[in-house]
Amino acid sequence: MTWVQPEDLVGHELRQAAQDGRDASAVERRWRDAGGHGAPPLAGASAEPAGPRLRALAERLLDELAELPVPSAAEEPTDLDAIVAACPDWPEGAGADRPPLPAGLADRVRGAWIGRAAGCVLGKPVEKIPREGIREIAEATGNWPIRGWFTAEGLPGAVARRWPWNRRSAPTSLAENIDGTPEDDDLNFPMLGLALLERYGPGFGTGDVARMWLDELPPGRVFTAERVAVRNLLLGLEPPDTARHRNPFREWIGAQIRADVHGWANPGDPAGAARAAYRDAVLSHTANGVYGAMYAAALTASSLVAADAEEAVLSAARVLPPGSRMAAAVWEAAALARAEPDFERVLDALHERHAGLHWVHSVNNAAAVTAALVHGGGDFTASITAVVSAGWDTDSDGATVGSVVGALTGADALPAYWTAPLRNRVASSLTGFDGITFDELTARTLALHRRP
Known part of the structure; x- marks a missing residue:
């Protein structure tokens, strides 16, 4: 194990x-x-x-x-009250002050689900391949700058041997093979989060997340901090000790990939989304690992009402303690992307800045997501391809960026190139979710807004 x-x-x-x-x-x-x-x-x-x-x-x-x-x-507390106290511009809008649901919400929620799936599938074949390998693969197949799905067709053998695909996921996520959305933890977790909210409601606690995992989550489908947290649960530990006990992955990206659904359940309420993501995240993460989840949830909540990507980023960043490494990385990435027209130069700076971090750490990946959103300017293709070209956790970052830009544009405006191969269905090993359609996921997400 x-x-x-x-x-x-x-x-x-x-x-x-x-x-x-x-x-x-x-x-x-x-x-x-x-x-x-x-x-x-x-x-x-x-x-x-x-x-x-x-x-x-x-x-x-x-x-x-x-x-x-x-x-x-x-400077990097894990206690929620301390996090809120540290944020001088903590966003309003939680609880009774929640804003009214925006017009066109159904199309934007559906766009978020589909966008998340498309970005995830784009990044799946090159997960674990470094940035230079991604570029060599794309150049060898006439796809650089990246503007479409990866393909094995025409890929020289020498390049394929030097940069082997992710064998677990590449067979179902290459252009010539995509037939529906293949299973991925970046999609399982939002669906599990949806089921969590349906079962326990918006006032769920971290203990409810633990029960949900033990009831529904196949242990072999989780990694890093989540796998350690499951081990700790089985040893009899309770949250927040499940996140802290012999868990060196507690600041990695795992909680960040679980958070989108908390934003979709709180449209226009980044504070409420961040609080919900916090209760989810502390089962397995601390400090920057928790902030990554809060930032992602605030991003997705804001993306359902924002006019553009930069507005969503600026709104979401308000939930980050300003003295944290996460906040510094997000603000720096946004500034770089805003000032530099060549995204490769943006990535050069980010990779130099975060060279010591693991490829699935929360901080560097949040920086890549932020830079791609700001630089992409709301263009779906430009945004998801930019973040995948960054390397690091390509499928997770592609999913987050796809979710945000999909919500900004709405499903009807997403390019058919990215949506048609997904066939309006998602494969999953979660009970009751295998083959589920984006239509049903959207309807179930919208139903959350009608709960007391």
């Missing part, structure tokens, strides 16, 4: 310690001297087998690392 073995977590936790300012040098020396390995660059586990002594040491060191003081904690 990858992502959960103690000896595979220490390297990731050491990297997390460096990012939040903990002095872990003594722990790192003990780990290296014992033969422990660093964080694998792509997967959660090393190919090196671990004996019982190394595993026992890993468990002790993980607990020692958890006790180290965190200098960034004051």
Whole structure:
């Protein structure tokens, strides 16, 4: 089982310690001297087998690392009241002050679901492939700058061997093979969130999210922080300890990909969306991992009423503590995209700025999403292709950007090139969702707005 073995977590936790300012040098020396390995660059586990002594040491060191003081904690709180207090421009509109539902909401919600699916499918084949590999693949097939689905047709063998597709997802997400929307965790989680809201209502708690996961979520379909949280639930831990106990992935992107539905359930109310996303996120994440979810939910809530992408970004960024790494990354990305007409130069700067982060960390991926939204200017094709060309978590970022721009434009205005191959259906291993249509997902999302 990858992502959960103690000896595979220490390297990731050491990297997390460096990012939040903990002095872990003594722990790192003990780990290296014992033969422990660093964080694998792509997967959660090393190919090196671990004996019982190394595993026992890993468990002790993980607990020692958890006790180290965190200098960034004051600027990056996880407590919701502290987050709200830290935001000088926290958006209004929660609870009784929620704005009236906008005209054309059904088309915009449907556009969000379809846009999320299209962006996800575009990014699926090149997930885990670095930026330079994505460009070489696209250039070799006449698709650079990226303007369409990836394809294996005409791809030279040498390029294919140098940059192999994501074997799990590429067969169903290449241009020549797309026949409906294939299953993906970036689509399963919004559907699970929809079911959560239907079952427990808008006042759901983090414990309800945990029950939903244990009831409905196939454990083999979750990774990183979510898999650790499931392990912790099965060990008998309760939130928020499920997010903190031996979980070095707690600031990665997992909660961010779960958050869109909380925005769709709170159109025009970024504060309400962010609060809901917070209750979902703290099952598995802390600090910047939670902020990523709050930002994504605020983005999707704003996108259902905003006039353009930059308005949605500016509204959503108000839920981010200004001293956090997430806020700095989002504001910097927006400024870069606004000032630089060449998006490749924007990406050069972002990759230099976030070079030390894992490819599925929340901070760098939120920066890529923000830059693509601002630079894309509401153009669906330009926006989703821009964020996928950034590398990092291509299917997750493509999904988020597609969701936001799909909501801004509405389903009727989305290009048929992107929508027709999806066949108005989504594959899923979630109970009751396999083969569900975007029409039904839209109707069920709209029904949430009529609940007390």
